[in-house]
Amino acid sequence: MPIKQQLHHGTVPIKVFTNDIDEGALLQLKQVSQLDIIHAHIAAMPDVHMGIGAAVGSVIPTKSAIIPAAVGVDIGCGMNAIRLSLTAHQLPNNLKSIRQAIESAIPVGFEKHNTETMREKACKAFAHKITHIFNQHPELYKIFNKDKNRWMLQMGTLGGGNHFIELCIDESQQVWLMLHSGSRGIGNAIGTYFIALAQKDMAKHLHHLPHKDLSYFREGTEHFNDYVEAVELAQQYAYANRQEMMQLIIQAIRPHLPPFTLTHEAVNCHHNYVQQEYHFGTMVYLTRKGAISAKEGELGIIPGSMGTQSYIVRGKGNPESFHSCAHGAGRRMSRNAAKQRFTQKDLIHQTQGIECRKDKAVIDEIPSAYKDIDSVMKNQTDLVETLHTLKQVLCIKG
Template sequence: MNTTQLRKLGVSDLCIGAAIEGIQRAVQEDELRGREIKKLISSVLAEPSDFVAHPHFGRLAREIIENANFTRPAPIEYQVWGREIDAACHAQMRQSCALPMAVGAAIMPDAHLGYGLPIGGVLALENAVVPYAVGVDIACRMKLSILDIPTTELDANFYRFKNALDKGTRFGIGSVHERPQQHAVMDADWTVSRVTRENRDKAWKQLGTSGSGNHFVEFGRLTLEQRDEQLGLEKGEYVALLSHSGSRGTGASVCDTYSNIARALLPRQYVDFGRLAWLDLDSEAGQEYWAAMTLMGEYAAANHDVIHRLVSLIVGGKIIAGVENHHNFAWIENHNGRDVVVHRKGATPAGEGVLGVIPGSMADPAFVVRGKGNPASLNSASHGAGRRMSRTAAREKYSWRAVQRDLENKGVRVLSAGADEVPYAYKNILDVMQDQQDLVETVARFDPLIVKMSEDGRAED
């Protein structure tokens, strides 16, 4: 009997393996055939308690009894921000909310389809972490540095800024610096897991690089409408450097390794959760993943630190203020009086008074924001504008060179990028900001003027 025939007979997917094992033993040891086996399985399905000690179908009987007493908890509700979220994204969110330890969830206005938890999804779990709800590019983050260079230089001395981006940054799958950069993060304990230990040399070579996908480094004009005490800046216009990247290939290896472990440990009743497989924080694997994730957070911050140090040194500017925040991470936070694990996959921490940066696209502004600490969003906001078009669709529809010329006519010079990252592939950042006025307030506006991205048109490694 095959799987389809077993399902028609009434065997649930959770018990298929036990049924097949029983059939194989019955054929080999007692030489039973199709009709006899079908009759025997029907009897097991009708009265499983009579067969728990059966030499061939005892396991099937026990699993039928076990699953008959099993009921999944009802999915929790989730809050929604945004006007442009497709059905597939909502389907992913509903499945995430059906995790047995889920206690809170929200979806941000930049949300779009991802793996497991949608990008722009926020999920709070009790004492568990889901590697794919953190994401492949662990601790991907934004960093904005404000420089002591007059804004007139942006127009008057384009090649000064172009040279700084060309020489101070590296893009593309597997990109490295010719000479490994120095940073204290490489003196941290990389033995917290096998995967971090084995990838340390690779991570060092990639330190201070941006990779590919939607990662960028750009110069632009920051406009501050009034003095801000947190930034320590007066009202005015400033030259600013903005970057977006994460933990590179090592972060991806950490995610894949521990997601595979989590999937192998999934109870049979939850095998359909796939990439939403979780690790108990009290388990050895859960503790290892948490330590590796934390290290990747430090490493991603170091990547940006090196990029901003190199670029600002080459351009000849001093950093006088800055803002940074990461997404694709999990935090232990207190919500509704208890500690929970808050996953923000493509979502920005927006606790009360917390500064962050929310970018648009290469042709649209980014915003420095201050969180309002809205408990309904688990103190979160969007991490950007969010895609409205897949990479494949964008490459098929747009000619990159034509888009590049159009952007230059509008005052935005893109040194390198791919058609998959054209502005039209993204939602309108102004709409996204309008949809989350109860989550953040705008502190300053950053308008990109000189942009550098990867040309290879592939997602980050």
Template sequence: MENKRINGNDLIALGYKENFALGAALKINSKRHGLKKEEMLQKFKEVLENPESFLEDKVFRPLAESLINTEKIESSLVRLKEGVDDYAVYGVENIELGAKQQMNTAMKLPVTVAGALMPDAHQGYGLPIGGVLATNNAVIPYGVGVDIGCRMALSIFDLPASSLETQKDFFQEVIMKNSRFGAGNGFLKHERQDHAVLDNKLFEEIPFIKDLKDKAWTQLGSSGGGNHFVEFGTLEFAEDDKALGIAKGTYVALLTHSGSRGLGAMIANHYTKLAKEICKLPYQAQNLAYLDLNSDEGLEYWLAMNLAGDYASACHEVIHEKVKNSLGVERLAKVENHHNFAWKEELNGEEVIVHRKGATPAGKDVMGIIPGSMATPGFLVRGKGEEASINSASHGAGRLMSRTQAIKTLAQSELDKMLSDQGITLIGASMDEAPMAYKNIHEVMEAQVDLVDIVATFSPKIVRMADDGSRED
């Protein structure tokens, strides 16, 4: 596997430029072809110096053609704007360079109107996670993300907080009975739930969507892998909240985080590929390919995206109703918000398309939920409507390290002690979701005091995540 250690920086050091030829080289490198790292680097150097001599080579021909046709390819691409990097950044000292570079590129799109970077931001695909981008009548599938409409949902129950301790086994049983986790997982036919979202006419009108209906039905009411969860915890209100009708005190609450499952992932991949075929952007911006909302393709994606968002909401509704019925108690209030979505909103008196990839809507008086991690607090918040942030806030703490780095460097014993000290029961998950892999949620909240007010604090107590730590699909 030595060959896989070659990366873009290695090739740039050889003299490659950040263009489609670099992409072609990296694609070739991913298959190894029986060559060691040094041998592969030598080949890449030879092709760069004399691409014509590799036009008959089965392995390196695509790279040779890219190098020879670089000027022609680049002349056909959509031109980016120059020197545009004016956007609000919150918690800048804790945001990695890769996320800033991705946001800088997004700001140069010809359709970009405004942008902002939230304090939980980190590098992703296309827009960084925690990136907010307003565009002019254009939607970016990878600006929305793969897990379309991923959201938080919070139910507040009329139960004393102490019951989570005195009836711990019962609450664990309720979670296990009413949740299903992991990439690709769902329900057997006799277990499936019905929901009005499955009657949406788009399942019949759009051929691509029609083929996904059975998958959507199978996974309705389930949760993905990765950082998705279903958890019980205590929710503390320091004072009465008249808008919600909740008195000062501490309550039992159910908090869920998941998205549109396989339906959303397949919609995202299909329309991202389509956008890249239609909207030819420079190499560094290719994952930001956009669709004009006046085009058939743009309108179709917009409809499909909204369907995926409605489906994600339906998944949470099914879980929360099943849990409420199992508890047999009254629900005092429910709050829900989503991210990984695009909205039509008004900014500076003009209608724009606002992409929030891992960012929470935070318009004036808009309620939202910002979780920490499996062992750190989350917050019920109310937006302040800050225009500089494009009426947005963070969607969580944000990753401090990659999943791979977390698994390699973090100790299970450290996680076990943290959970034990805080009286938290964890069911499932792996070390890539350990709290130490995330930024300090208190620092993140401090960085966005101008964006949201904290209404209540959620403390996780019984946390259910995917057993294998699998990535969300």
């Protein structure tokens, strides 16, 4: 479907691919559109909703500048999926042992690996760069609680919130593994530090911004190159983190399943990041905050909630969305609102038939807290085409 709304509240238009948008997200989009560093327009994906720093589901092209709070603190957060040579009937009737095997292999929440299980080979590629950033910016140690080795022990870990691991079945009854995670503590520290630094710098040079979270670094200023280097490092770490987890998961489930191979190219994509791209005649820094790249022919993953289906898609390269699409269903209500509205009984009902935690601690991830993924997909038929529809049978939440 085409653009649903085109709004004019600032220096550039806002092109919205849905009619389902909350007032908080709309305000955040309007505020971004007032900045003089925005190129062409802002695009809001069908899953758009209010976020921290900027609306989740927004695609923001900036000229010679980057807004650290728009990129956020979960830098490089994204998805990884791979298809196995197994079919649904080859799975055991009870998936609890598989869930326990994965939970034993992958630390979740605030947990991390110990020194014996640390992913040393993957960490080696980042050691020099992270040491360099810590030396350049000692304040990062404080944010990192002076635990300079934590980033190594967190390589190959899930994290918390809406991060997850799933075992899914597609429309042909093929089995898939899928996971959602980001750059863990190192990305959080980098994001937190540079957001504060941008706000401090902007207060010196600019008297007014629509919101302090829209403070930015311009090319040529003191901290711009350091931020670009740090954010790229976090994005690379997030990508490697997902790869390491996928390897650990495959190793963990092999003893519980018939012999299998990997039969589909792994899809590993960010949906919370910034990179340079060429759009509408200009090279820009394109921030996708809760959006994935959907260049023509490019594969991507759009997950639903823990009780609905997810999608493997191929991009159509729509220029109006800056070759982007939605990154998921998108939240309809805050975590606190979900906890107040729904009960454990509701969670059990909405995740019926899925092997997963059903305790009070994950009520904030209940499917009803999210937008309808089918509606999201209908609103972006001109952005992507669906290749596979996945339905989870097992879900592990962070």
